[in-house]
Amino acid sequence: MTYGSTFPVWRAAAGDHWHAYTHHAFVEGLRDGTLPRESFLHYLVQDYLYLVHFARAWALAMTKAETLEEMRHCAATTQALIDDELRLHTRICAEAGISESTLQSAEERPATLAYTRYVLDAGHAGGFLDLMAALAPCVMGYGEIGARLLASDPAPDYADWIETYGGGDYQVLCSRVGTLIDEAVRLRLGEGAEASPSWPRLCQRFTTATRLEVGFWDMGLDP
Numbered sequence: 437m438t439y440g441s442t443f444p445v446w447r448a449a450a451g452d453h454w455h456a457y458t459h460h461a462f463v464e465g466l467r468d469g470t471l472p473r474e475s476f477l478h479y480l481v482q483d484y485l486y487l488v489h490f491a492r493a494w495a496l497a498m499t500k501a502e503t504l505e506e507m508r509h510c511a512a513t514t515q516a517l518i519d520d521e522l523r524l525h526t527r528i529c530a531e532a533g534i535s536e537s538t539l540q541s542a543e544e545r546p547a548t549l550a551y552t553r554y555v556l557d558a559g560h561a562g563g564f565l566d567l568m569a570a571l572a573p574c575v576m577g578y579g580e581i582g583a584r585l586l587a588s589d590p591a592p593d594y595a596d597w598i599e600t601y602g603g604g605d606y607q608v609l610c611s612r613v614g615t616l617i618d619e620a621v622r623l624r625l626g627e628g629a630e631a632s633p634s635w636p637r638l639c640q641r642f643t644t645a646t647r648l649e650v651g652f653w654d655m656g657l658d659p
């Protein structure tokens with residue numbers, strides 16, 4: 437999966453951290469069905485909290501946008517997170533007997549706090565590209581994981597999850613975010629973006645967010 441031309445460069449800069457994230461034991465447990473249900477539900481509760489802040493981060497990106505096209509994308513993603521993605525979590529948790537008020541009042545684990553506040557700080561301290569570099573591992577990583585698991589003849593236990601992220605709709609979304617990032621890079625840094633003084637900082641943001649994804653899976657395995 438390439439999802440544009442910037443993402444593969446940032447992914448390469450993350451080195452082994454990318455593999456640790458996309459081939460984590462939690463992910464392999466989703467694939468072969470050995471992930472304990474308790475871990476999955478615990479992950480979903482924390483992910484609900486994560487997504488609330490993730491929606492805030494896309495709303496923050498709106499304030500850092502420089503074109504109407506960027507604003508449209510940020511507004512649409514914020515809305516989709518609140519109306520679709522969070523509802524999906526609410527539904528799966530409700531089926532498992534976890535109410536929405538339990539979700540809302542759940543205590544954030546340190547891994548959730550670290551990741552969400554890191555992304556928001558990337559946006560507050562930096563600009564649109566800092567935010568995109570901190571958000572990209574989340575969006576594209578799940579796209580890569582979903583596509584690989586779907587093609588690997590997975591066990592039926594977590595088929596819903598795998599089909600959501602490996603399926604065509606989500607893959608198109610990843611490609612759209614890839615294009616958004618490529619165009620934002622060209623607009624702000626020009627054609628020789630990789631030679632720009634801010635390039636190492638953007639690679640660092642992407643790598644740190646990737647490490648925080650590994651921490652999030654680790655936390656999922658520790659209900």
Ligand SMILES: Cc1ncc(C[n+]2csc(CCO)c2C)c(N)n1
Pocket residue numbers: 483486487490513517521573574575578649652
């Ligand atoms: C820890 C964590 N990392 C990534 C995702 C994936 N994700 C987050 S928001 C979203 C919709 C597109 O913006 C997707 C796929 C997640 N849920 N939780």
